């Protein structure tokens with residue numbers, strides 16, 4: 179780790195938060211793809227779907243679903259925000275940039291331990307479910323809000339749909355893995371993004387008829403917003419552009435507790451990144467969890483490792499799409515880089531998204547500094563992995579999900 183003497187967050191807060199941009203059918207033997215009949219538009223009453231968001235990664239997943247539901251007369255969508263994430267840069271900016279309607283209800287649970295957060299959401303969402311009486315609760319991803327609302331709904335006998343079901347790292351030390359397993363055990367409708375997820379769910383005894391291969395709603399958002407994102411001026415602000423052309427640069431994200439909560443591990447990882455940063459600038463939007471750990475640790479960094487505050491969706495997508503390489507411990511970024519064809523090094527020992535490795539641009543390099551540096555050098559020498567886009571990651575996942583919901587979910591059948 180280079181000892182520059184510069185403060186960790188010396189260039190940290192210069193980005194203002196107020197700038198705004200500122201299968202073919204039949205390919206899968208196990209897949210259920212229903213024919214769209216159109217009859218549901220005449221059915222009554224409307225299908226009341228209570229959609230849930232809590233943390234940042236939920237937002238690009240719920241945006242295309244809300245947009246699609248609002249197009250259908252036959253659906254009444256309701257949006258509940260648990261308030262798990264509440265900062266402007268982790269929540270509000272996503273609502274504005276992606277046109278997500280304001281939540282009908284915000285449970286304002288805030289931060290806390292896993293048990294606290296989960297328990298508070300359970301307590302606070304139950305009266306909301308009783309008041310709105312939805313036909314279905316739709317949850318996305320694997321955060322604490324996902325499992326908490328699923329559990330509250332299941333106990334009331336309300337159907338649950340889980341979007342991004344079946345992903346498994348088989349690493350129970352990840353809180354998200356526990357959330358995924360439990361949510362899938364409760365959910366009645368399981369929408370999956372990749373083939374392996376179907377096998378995982380079948381192995382856990384989930385009925386074949388409840389599993390639907392639909393593609394990836396986060397990639398719906400990526401495709402919908404990519405051209406707008408590329409109009410962002412973030413490249414000019416960070417000095418990454420030479421008139422119209424982009425210089426070579428990398429993007430880093432780190433927020434997994436296993437990587438950032440221990441000073442030694444965080445120092446080793448940033449030491450490896452320092453070596454890479456001696457070859458090209460690395461832009462590092464720092465998550466609040468990581469920011470807290472960095473401030474406590476006193477770790478210094480190479481001047482070309484550029485720490486900035488968390489950025490909004492459009493700026494981040496712009497950076498991802500123009501990067502020479504991406505280093506991350508996030509789940510979703512492994513998928514976004516695969517969809518963009520940008521080389522990605524995942525700084526974890528496992529992934530719940532194996533299709534990004536078998537078909538995409540992702541390499542699982544782990545957390546050994548020499549392996550990280552070696553893999554980055556390969557990319558910089560022109561030996562980047564070439565990938566292809568996984569099946570059904572075509573921007574139409576939300577359309578498929580909504581069509582299926584309209585056909586399979588019974589309405590107004592709950593006696594509360």
Ligand code: UD1
Nearest residue numbers: 233234235262263264265268289320321322353354466467
């Ligand atoms: C959560 C999710 C994780 C997801 C990540 C994306 C769980 C178990 N974890 O992890 O799956 O990848 O979000 O960001 O659900 N904080 C703020 N502002 C906020 C929210 C949090 O400053 O708006 C700070 C708080 O001090 C908090 C810390 O960040 O203690 C961590 O937040 P938390 O929601 O507990 O977990 P994440 O690490 O964000």
